[in-house]
Amino acid sequence: MADARRRSTPTAGELAAWREYIEASERIRRAIAAGLADQEGISPGDYGVLLALAEAPDRRLRSSALADAVGWERSRLSHHLARMERRGLIAREECGTDSRGADVVITAEGLHVFRRSSASHFALIRDLFVDALTPAQLDALQEASAAIRTHLAEQGAPDAIAG
Protein backbone atom coordinates (compact mmCIF):
# COMPACT_ATOMS: atom_id res chain seq x y z
CA MET A 1 0.00 0.00 0.00
CA ALA A 2 2.20 2.82 1.23
CA ASP A 3 5.91 3.18 0.76
CA ALA A 4 6.87 1.31 3.87
CA ARG A 5 7.68 -2.32 4.09
CA ARG A 6 6.81 -4.26 7.14
CA ARG A 7 6.52 -1.89 10.07
CA SER A 8 6.12 -2.63 13.71
CA THR A 9 2.86 -3.79 15.21
CA PRO A 10 1.04 -1.47 17.59
CA THR A 11 2.35 -1.35 21.12
CA ALA A 12 0.29 -2.65 24.00
CA GLY A 13 -0.64 0.90 24.87
CA GLU A 14 -1.74 1.69 21.37
CA LEU A 15 -3.83 -1.44 21.26
CA ALA A 16 -5.40 -0.57 24.58
CA ALA A 17 -6.27 2.86 23.23
CA TRP A 18 -7.80 1.28 20.16
CA ARG A 19 -9.90 -1.09 22.20
CA GLU A 20 -11.09 1.63 24.51
CA TYR A 21 -11.95 3.84 21.57
CA ILE A 22 -13.86 1.32 19.54
CA GLU A 23 -15.60 -0.07 22.58
CA ALA A 24 -16.74 3.36 23.76
CA SER A 25 -17.91 4.41 20.33
CA GLU A 26 -19.97 1.27 19.82
CA ARG A 27 -21.52 1.50 23.24
CA ILE A 28 -22.56 5.10 22.89
CA ARG A 29 -23.86 4.48 19.42
CA ARG A 30 -26.02 1.69 20.72
CA ALA A 31 -27.14 3.74 23.69
CA ILE A 32 -28.22 6.65 21.53
CA ALA A 33 -29.96 4.31 19.11
CA ALA A 34 -31.74 2.54 21.95
CA GLY A 35 -32.86 5.80 23.49
CA LEU A 36 -34.16 7.14 20.21
CA ALA A 37 -35.94 3.89 19.46
CA ASP A 38 -37.41 3.83 22.92
CA GLN A 39 -38.60 7.44 23.04
CA GLU A 40 -39.49 8.09 19.43
CA GLY A 41 -39.60 4.78 17.66
CA ILE A 42 -37.00 5.73 15.10
CA SER A 43 -33.38 4.91 14.39
CA PRO A 44 -30.47 7.34 14.01
CA GLY A 45 -30.59 6.56 10.32
CA ASP A 46 -34.24 7.56 10.16
CA TYR A 47 -33.39 10.77 11.95
CA GLY A 48 -30.61 11.62 9.54
CA VAL A 49 -32.83 11.06 6.53
CA LEU A 50 -35.67 13.09 7.99
CA LEU A 51 -33.25 15.89 8.87
CA ALA A 52 -31.82 16.02 5.38
CA LEU A 53 -35.27 16.07 3.81
CA ALA A 54 -36.70 18.59 6.25
CA GLU A 55 -33.86 20.97 5.46
CA ALA A 56 -33.96 20.45 1.71
CA PRO A 57 -35.55 23.03 -0.60
CA ASP A 58 -39.17 21.98 -1.17
CA ARG A 59 -38.49 19.17 1.28
CA ARG A 60 -37.62 16.86 -1.54
CA LEU A 61 -34.41 15.40 -2.90
CA ARG A 62 -33.31 13.02 -5.59
CA SER A 63 -32.13 9.73 -4.18
CA SER A 64 -28.53 10.40 -5.02
CA ALA A 65 -28.59 13.89 -3.52
CA LEU A 66 -30.04 12.42 -0.36
CA ALA A 67 -27.37 9.74 -0.36
CA ASP A 68 -24.72 12.42 -0.54
CA ALA A 69 -26.41 14.44 2.19
CA VAL A 70 -26.39 11.59 4.67
CA GLY A 71 -23.15 10.09 3.42
CA TRP A 72 -24.48 6.66 2.58
CA GLU A 73 -24.14 4.24 -0.26
CA ARG A 74 -26.98 4.16 -2.73
CA SER A 75 -28.17 0.70 -1.95
CA ARG A 76 -28.15 1.33 1.74
CA LEU A 77 -30.32 4.36 1.24
CA SER A 78 -32.61 2.48 -1.08
CA HIS A 79 -33.22 -0.25 1.49
CA HIS A 80 -33.68 2.29 4.21
CA LEU A 81 -36.13 4.35 2.20
CA ALA A 82 -38.15 1.24 1.49
CA ARG A 83 -38.53 0.66 5.22
CA MET A 84 -39.33 4.31 5.90
CA GLU A 85 -41.86 4.40 3.11
CA ARG A 86 -43.55 1.34 4.54
CA ARG A 87 -43.92 3.26 7.79
CA GLY A 88 -45.25 6.35 6.10
CA LEU A 89 -42.35 8.65 6.98
CA ILE A 90 -41.34 9.41 3.42
CA ALA A 91 -42.74 8.89 -0.06
CA ARG A 92 -41.32 8.55 -3.54
CA GLU A 93 -42.70 10.70 -6.29
CA GLU A 94 -42.11 10.89 -10.01
CA CYS A 95 -39.52 13.41 -11.02
CA GLY A 96 -40.41 15.46 -14.05
CA THR A 97 -36.97 15.97 -15.53
CA ASP A 98 -35.55 12.47 -15.32
CA SER A 99 -37.76 9.48 -14.75
CA ARG A 100 -34.93 7.09 -14.05
CA GLY A 101 -35.39 7.81 -10.40
CA ALA A 102 -37.96 9.39 -8.17
CA ASP A 103 -37.82 12.33 -5.83
CA VAL A 104 -37.91 11.46 -2.19
CA VAL A 105 -40.29 13.61 -0.16
CA ILE A 106 -40.97 13.77 3.54
CA THR A 107 -44.59 13.15 4.50
CA ALA A 108 -46.55 15.23 6.99
CA GLU A 109 -46.20 12.34 9.38
CA GLY A 110 -42.47 12.23 8.77
CA LEU A 111 -42.14 15.92 9.43
CA HIS A 112 -44.11 15.55 12.62
CA VAL A 113 -41.95 12.67 13.80
CA PHE A 114 -38.83 14.61 12.92
CA ARG A 115 -39.85 17.64 14.93
CA ARG A 116 -40.85 15.56 17.91
CA SER A 117 -37.61 13.59 17.75
CA SER A 118 -35.22 16.49 17.73
CA ALA A 119 -35.65 17.22 21.41
CA SER A 120 -34.97 13.60 22.33
CA HIS A 121 -32.05 13.48 19.99
CA PHE A 122 -30.44 16.55 21.48
CA ALA A 123 -31.14 15.44 25.02
CA LEU A 124 -29.55 12.06 24.40
CA ILE A 125 -26.44 13.62 22.93
CA ARG A 126 -26.21 15.97 25.85
CA ASP A 127 -26.85 13.35 28.54
CA LEU A 128 -24.75 10.54 27.15
CA PHE A 129 -22.00 12.33 25.28
CA VAL A 130 -21.49 15.99 26.13
CA ASP A 131 -22.05 15.54 29.84
CA ALA A 132 -19.53 12.71 29.92
CA LEU A 133 -16.69 14.98 28.90
CA THR A 134 -14.92 18.12 29.96
CA PRO A 135 -14.81 20.89 27.36
CA ALA A 136 -11.15 20.10 26.81
CA GLN A 137 -11.92 16.42 26.27
CA LEU A 138 -14.66 17.32 23.85
CA ASP A 139 -12.29 19.48 21.84
CA ALA A 140 -9.63 16.81 21.87
CA LEU A 141 -12.14 14.23 20.75
CA GLN A 142 -13.29 16.38 17.88
CA GLU A 143 -9.75 17.08 16.79
CA ALA A 144 -8.69 13.46 16.92
CA SER A 145 -11.86 12.41 15.09
CA ALA A 146 -11.15 14.90 12.35
CA ALA A 147 -7.62 13.55 12.09
CA ILE A 148 -8.97 10.03 11.70
CA ARG A 149 -11.41 11.08 9.00
CA THR A 150 -8.73 12.95 7.10
CA HIS A 151 -6.39 10.02 7.37
CA LEU A 152 -9.04 7.56 6.18
CA ALA A 153 -9.88 9.79 3.26
CA GLU A 154 -6.23 9.88 2.25
CA GLN A 155 -5.24 6.31 2.98
CA GLY A 156 -8.32 4.24 2.81
CA ALA A 157 -11.36 5.11 0.77
CA PRO A 158 -11.11 8.19 -1.44
CA ASP A 159 -14.89 8.41 -1.43
CA ALA A 160 -15.11 8.67 2.33
CA ILE A 161 -14.88 12.42 2.36
CA ALA A 162 -18.63 12.78 2.78
CA GLY A 163 -20.43 16.05 2.53
Next chain:
Amino acid sequence: MADARRRSTPTAGELAAWREYIEASERIRRAIAAGLADQEGISPGDYGVLLALAEAPDRRLRSSALADAVGWERSRLSHHLARMERRGLIAREECGTDSRGADVVITAEGLHVFRRSSASHFALIRDLFVDALTPAQLDALQEASAAIRTHLAEQGAPDAIAG
Protein backbone atom coordinates in the same frame (compact mmCIF):
# COMPACT_ATOMS: atom_id res chain seq x y z
CA MET B 1 -25.68 19.03 38.57
CA ALA B 2 -26.42 22.37 40.19
CA ASP B 3 -25.74 24.13 36.94
CA ALA B 4 -29.03 24.86 35.28
CA ARG B 5 -27.46 25.42 31.90
CA ARG B 6 -26.58 21.77 31.74
CA ARG B 7 -30.19 21.10 30.85
CA SER B 8 -30.06 23.12 27.69
CA THR B 9 -29.62 21.54 24.29
CA PRO B 10 -26.10 21.05 23.00
CA THR B 11 -24.44 24.06 21.43
CA ALA B 12 -23.60 24.10 17.76
CA GLY B 13 -20.00 23.33 18.64
CA GLU B 14 -20.95 20.39 20.81
CA LEU B 15 -23.17 19.02 18.08
CA ALA B 16 -20.39 19.40 15.56
CA ALA B 17 -18.07 17.49 17.87
CA TRP B 18 -20.65 14.75 18.22
CA ARG B 19 -21.13 14.45 14.50
CA GLU B 20 -17.41 14.37 13.86
CA TYR B 21 -16.94 11.76 16.55
CA ILE B 22 -19.68 9.40 15.51
CA GLU B 23 -18.89 9.80 11.85
CA ALA B 24 -15.20 9.05 12.35
CA SER B 25 -15.87 6.07 14.56
CA GLU B 26 -18.29 4.49 12.11
CA ARG B 27 -16.00 5.06 9.19
CA ILE B 28 -12.99 3.52 10.85
CA ARG B 29 -15.04 0.63 12.11
CA ARG B 30 -16.22 -0.07 8.60
CA ALA B 31 -12.73 0.36 7.18
CA ILE B 32 -11.23 -2.11 9.62
CA ALA B 33 -14.06 -4.55 9.03
CA ALA B 34 -13.69 -4.24 5.28
CA GLY B 35 -9.92 -4.77 5.46
CA LEU B 36 -10.26 -7.81 7.66
CA ALA B 37 -12.96 -9.27 5.46
CA ASP B 38 -10.91 -8.59 2.40
CA GLN B 39 -7.63 -9.98 3.65
CA GLU B 40 -8.75 -12.79 5.93
CA GLY B 41 -12.39 -13.41 5.23
CA ILE B 42 -13.49 -12.76 8.78
CA SER B 43 -15.30 -10.03 10.68
CA PRO B 44 -14.09 -8.16 13.76
CA GLY B 45 -16.63 -10.17 15.71
CA ASP B 46 -15.12 -13.41 14.46
CA TYR B 47 -11.72 -12.15 15.48
CA GLY B 48 -12.84 -11.26 18.97
CA VAL B 49 -14.41 -14.66 19.50
CA LEU B 50 -11.37 -16.49 18.16
CA LEU B 51 -9.10 -14.39 20.36
CA ALA B 52 -11.11 -15.11 23.48
CA LEU B 53 -11.15 -18.83 22.74
CA ALA B 54 -7.48 -19.02 21.78
CA GLU B 55 -6.53 -17.42 25.07
CA ALA B 56 -8.89 -19.47 27.20
CA PRO B 57 -7.61 -22.38 29.30
CA ASP B 58 -8.00 -25.54 27.21
CA ARG B 59 -9.19 -23.28 24.44
CA ARG B 60 -12.76 -23.79 25.49
CA LEU B 61 -15.37 -21.69 27.24
CA ARG B 62 -18.97 -21.93 28.28
CA SER B 63 -21.23 -19.78 26.17
CA SER B 64 -21.87 -17.35 28.98
CA ALA B 65 -18.20 -17.02 29.86
CA LEU B 66 -17.47 -16.31 26.23
CA ALA B 67 -20.25 -13.75 26.14
CA ASP B 68 -18.68 -12.00 29.11
CA ALA B 69 -15.24 -12.19 27.53
CA VAL B 70 -16.32 -10.44 24.35
CA GLY B 71 -18.89 -8.23 26.04
CA TRP B 72 -21.88 -9.35 24.03
CA GLU B 73 -25.43 -10.28 24.75
CA ARG B 74 -26.20 -13.97 24.84
CA SER B 75 -28.39 -14.07 21.83
CA ARG B 76 -25.95 -12.13 19.74
CA LEU B 77 -23.25 -14.60 20.62
CA SER B 78 -25.52 -17.51 19.92
CA HIS B 79 -26.32 -16.27 16.44
CA HIS B 80 -22.69 -15.49 15.79
CA LEU B 81 -21.52 -18.90 16.97
CA ALA B 82 -24.04 -20.55 14.68
CA ARG B 83 -22.49 -18.76 11.72
CA MET B 84 -18.95 -19.52 12.84
CA GLU B 85 -19.79 -23.15 13.42
CA ARG B 86 -21.21 -23.37 9.91
CA ARG B 87 -17.87 -22.15 8.63
CA GLY B 88 -15.91 -24.59 10.75
CA LEU B 89 -14.17 -22.00 12.92
CA ILE B 90 -15.60 -23.20 16.20
CA ALA B 91 -17.52 -26.18 17.49
CA ARG B 92 -19.89 -26.86 20.34
CA GLU B 93 -19.23 -29.80 22.62
CA GLU B 94 -21.13 -31.35 25.47
CA CYS B 95 -20.15 -30.06 28.86
CA GLY B 96 -19.79 -32.70 31.55
CA THR B 97 -20.88 -30.75 34.58
CA ASP B 98 -24.01 -29.05 33.26
CA SER B 99 -25.66 -30.21 30.09
CA ARG B 100 -27.88 -27.19 29.77
CA GLY B 101 -25.32 -25.61 27.54
CA ALA B 102 -22.32 -26.71 25.59
CA ASP B 103 -18.70 -25.71 25.71
CA VAL B 104 -17.52 -23.67 22.79
CA VAL B 105 -14.19 -24.83 21.40
CA ILE B 106 -11.97 -23.40 18.70
CA THR B 107 -11.24 -25.78 15.85
CA ALA B 108 -7.80 -26.34 14.33
CA GLU B 109 -9.03 -24.37 11.36
CA GLY B 110 -10.24 -21.59 13.64
CA LEU B 111 -6.90 -21.44 15.38
CA HIS B 112 -5.14 -21.29 12.05
CA VAL B 113 -7.35 -18.47 10.84
CA PHE B 114 -6.87 -16.63 14.10
CA ARG B 115 -3.10 -16.78 13.90
CA ARG B 116 -3.07 -15.71 10.30
CA SER B 117 -5.46 -12.86 11.00
CA SER B 118 -3.57 -11.29 13.83
CA ALA B 119 -0.98 -9.72 11.59
CA SER B 120 -3.63 -8.18 9.35
CA HIS B 121 -5.56 -7.03 12.36
CA PHE B 122 -2.59 -5.28 13.89
CA ALA B 123 -1.52 -3.78 10.60
CA LEU B 124 -4.97 -2.36 9.99
CA ILE B 125 -5.10 -0.80 13.44
CA ARG B 126 -1.68 0.67 12.88
CA ASP B 127 -2.33 1.95 9.37
CA LEU B 128 -5.82 3.30 9.85
CA PHE B 129 -5.88 4.33 13.48
CA VAL B 130 -2.51 4.74 15.19
CA ASP B 131 -0.85 6.36 12.20
CA ALA B 132 -3.67 8.87 11.93
CA LEU B 133 -2.92 10.36 15.33
CA THR B 134 -0.14 11.98 17.25
CA PRO B 135 0.79 10.28 20.52
CA ALA B 136 -0.92 13.11 22.37
CA GLN B 137 -4.07 12.68 20.32
CA LEU B 138 -4.01 8.97 20.98
CA ASP B 139 -3.77 9.55 24.71
CA ALA B 140 -6.52 12.13 24.63
CA LEU B 141 -8.73 9.77 22.66
CA GLN B 142 -8.20 6.97 25.12
CA GLU B 143 -8.92 9.21 28.05
CA ALA B 144 -12.07 10.65 26.54
CA SER B 145 -13.23 7.17 25.53
CA ALA B 146 -12.74 5.94 29.06
CA ALA B 147 -14.74 8.90 30.34
CA ILE B 148 -17.57 8.03 27.97
CA ARG B 149 -17.60 4.41 29.05
CA THR B 150 -17.60 5.34 32.70
CA HIS B 151 -20.38 7.82 32.15
CA LEU B 152 -22.48 5.32 30.23
CA ALA B 153 -21.99 2.73 32.92
CA GLU B 154 -23.20 5.21 35.54
CA GLN B 155 -25.97 6.96 33.63
CA GLY B 156 -27.15 4.63 30.98
CA ALA B 157 -27.13 0.90 31.34
CA PRO B 158 -25.86 -0.48 34.64
CA ASP B 159 -25.06 -3.71 32.81
CA ALA B 160 -22.82 -1.96 30.35
CA ILE B 161 -19.75 -2.32 32.51
CA ALA B 162 -18.62 -5.35 30.57
CA GLY B 163 -15.20 -6.76 30.98
Next chain:
DNA sequence: CCAATCCGATTGACGCGTCAATCATTCCCG
Protein backbone atom coordinates in the same frame (compact mmCIF):
# COMPACT_ATOMS: atom_id res chain seq x y z
C1' DC C 1 -40.79 -37.77 44.15
C1' DC C 2 -42.85 -34.36 41.50
C1' DA C 3 -44.25 -29.98 40.35
C1' DA C 4 -42.87 -25.09 40.16
C1' DT C 5 -39.32 -22.45 39.00
C1' DC C 6 -34.84 -20.92 37.66
C1' DC C 7 -31.28 -20.62 34.51
C1' DG C 8 -28.17 -21.38 30.36
C1' DA C 9 -28.74 -21.08 25.93
C1' DT C 10 -31.16 -21.01 21.40
C1' DT C 11 -34.67 -19.48 18.08
C1' DG C 12 -37.56 -16.47 15.04
C1' DA C 13 -38.76 -12.22 13.40
C1' DC C 14 -37.31 -8.19 11.88
C1' DG C 15 -34.39 -3.93 11.16
C1' DC C 16 -29.88 -2.71 9.39
C1' DG C 17 -25.58 -2.81 5.94
C1' DT C 18 -22.81 -4.55 2.04
C1' DC C 19 -21.89 -6.61 -2.23
C1' DA C 20 -23.03 -7.99 -6.72
C1' DA C 21 -26.48 -8.17 -10.08
C1' DT C 22 -30.21 -6.07 -12.33
C1' DC C 23 -33.59 -2.61 -14.37
C1' DA C 24 -35.06 1.27 -16.63
C1' DT C 25 -34.11 5.48 -18.68
C1' DT C 26 -31.25 8.68 -20.91
C1' DC C 27 -27.20 9.83 -23.68
C1' DC C 28 -24.40 9.46 -27.49
C1' DC C 29 -22.26 7.91 -31.59
C1' DG C 30 -22.79 6.08 -36.00
Next chain:
DNA sequence: CGGGAATGATTGACGCGTCAATCGGATTGG
Protein backbone atom coordinates in the same frame (compact mmCIF):
# COMPACT_ATOMS: atom_id res chain seq x y z
C1' DC D 1 -33.15 7.31 -36.17
C1' DG D 2 -31.06 2.62 -33.82
C1' DG D 3 -28.26 0.29 -30.74
C1' DG D 4 -24.99 0.34 -27.29
C1' DA D 5 -22.86 2.59 -23.04
C1' DA D 6 -23.56 5.41 -19.11
C1' DT D 7 -26.41 6.71 -15.31
C1' DG D 8 -30.00 6.64 -11.45
C1' DA D 9 -31.80 3.62 -8.62
C1' DT D 10 -33.58 -0.91 -6.90
C1' DT D 11 -33.30 -5.85 -5.72
C1' DG D 12 -31.71 -10.29 -3.61
C1' DA D 13 -28.80 -12.75 -0.82
C1' DC D 14 -26.58 -12.91 3.15
C1' DG D 15 -24.06 -11.45 7.47
C1' DC D 16 -24.93 -8.85 11.64
C1' DG D 17 -27.70 -7.16 16.09
C1' DT D 18 -31.78 -6.76 19.12
C1' DC D 19 -35.91 -8.06 21.23
C1' DA D 20 -39.19 -11.24 22.84
C1' DA D 21 -40.38 -15.92 23.17
C1' DT D 22 -39.01 -20.45 23.99
C1' DC D 23 -36.73 -24.88 25.18
C1' DG D 24 -34.77 -28.12 28.09
C1' DG D 25 -31.93 -29.42 31.93
C1' DA D 26 -31.13 -28.23 36.95
C1' DT D 27 -32.93 -26.90 41.59
C1' DT D 28 -35.72 -26.81 45.23
C1' DG D 29 -39.69 -26.91 48.21
C1' DG D 30 -43.62 -29.57 49.66
